[in-house]
Structure formats: structure tokens, C-alpha cells
Amino acid sequence: MISSSEKEKLIAACLKAREASYSPYSDFCVGAALLGEDGRIYKGCNIENAAFTPTVCAERVALFVAVSEGVRQFSALAVCGGKKDAALPLAICAPCGVCRQALREFCGDEMPVFLVQDAEHFEEVTFASLLPKSFGPENL
Ligand SMILES: [Zn+2]
Known part of the structure; x- marks a missing residue:
């Protein structure tokens, strides 16, 4: 369970991170x-x-920045996406299948994922709902 202050900061951080996107194509x-x-x-x-x-x-x-700095456990994820000039609130943008599997290595089933449209609008889902019946380290 993360605090409302952590949630606010996480949502703001994902919106800020989007500004650095390199997506000319x-x-x-x-x-x-x-x-x-x-x-x-x-x-x-x-x-x-x-x-x-x-x-x-x-x-x-x-994920890779965090792991490269020695962090392997996470308590929440926030994601937002849309065309460069899209007005807020954005449409919901969920992680692709490859990212879901990559995250599965380090994130628990109950981890909250915020699908962010803007600072006030987001959908909260659990990680397991994005990748049900998943394959992970315990399967090997
Ligand atoms: Zn992806």
C-alpha cells in the first residue's frame, strides 16, 4: 500500500518522464x-x-535503470502515453506485453499500476490483472 503523497509523486513523475520521450517516428x-x-x-x-x-x-x-542501481522490488508503477501533441487528459495507455513480462520478474501480483491520463485522472489496476497466469522465476 502506497501513500496518497507517493501516488501523487509517482503520477507526476510519469507525466514528467513523458516529456523526455524520443519518438520521432x-x-x-x-x-x-x-x-x-x-x-x-x-x-x-x-x-x-x-x-x-x-x-x-x-x-x-x-525498470532497467532501477535494477542497474540495485533496486529489485517495487511498490507501484505509473504509465502514461499519447501522441506528442495530445491534450490532457490522455487516453489510457497500458504497458505492452513485452514490458509486462519484463516487469513480472521483479513486481508482485498485487502491485498497483496507475494508468495515468493526467494528474487527476487515472485508472488503478493490479499488476496481476495485466498479466494473468504469468510465467515467472518460480516456474523454473
Ligand atoms: Zn512496452
Whole structure:
């Protein structure tokens, strides 16, 4: 359970992270913010590439930054996305399947995920609802 203050900061961080999106090919800008067990927020934006395949999503950027700094447990995720010039509130933007699986390695079933439209509008779901009957480390 995260506090309302943490939730507000996490939502603001994902909206801020979206501003750094490098998405010249799709013009679809995504921001993500993960609340680490250490209480810090790790941000990420999508980063596209002219060769397309190396493109990486905001959620995985945030996750990999956190893991690279030694953080492996998270208490919440916030994600927002939409066309570069889209007015707020954005449409709901949920993590793609690849990111759901990447997050599955480190995030618990009950972790809240905020699908953010703007600072006041968001949908809260559990991580398990995004990736039911998932495959994880305990399956090996
Ligand atoms: Zn993704």
C-alpha cells in the first residue's frame, strides 16, 4: 500500500518522464515511473530508433535503470502515453506485453499500476490483472 503523497509523486513523475520521450517516428510519447523499495522513483521514457528494432519502451527503461542501481522490488508503477501533441487528459495507455513480462520478474501480483491520463485522472489496476497466469522465476 502506497501513500496518497507517493501516488501523487509517482503520477507526476510519469507525466514528467513523458516529456523526455524520443519518438520521432511514431510521435507517440510514453512516460513511466516505478516506485522502488528504497522509496525512490525511477523514471523512463520510450526511446525509438531509426532501425525500429532497438526501440525500447518507457516501462523497461524505468525498470532497467532501477535494477542497474540495485533496486529489485517495487511498490507501484505509473504509465502514461499519447501522441506528442495530445491534450490532457490522455487516453489510457497500458504497458505492452513485452514490458509486462519484463516487469513480472521483479513486481508482485498485487502491485498497483496507475494508468495515468493526467494528474487527476487515472485508472488503478493490479499488476496481476495485466498479466494473468504469468510465467515467472518460480516456474523454473
Ligand atoms: Zn512496452
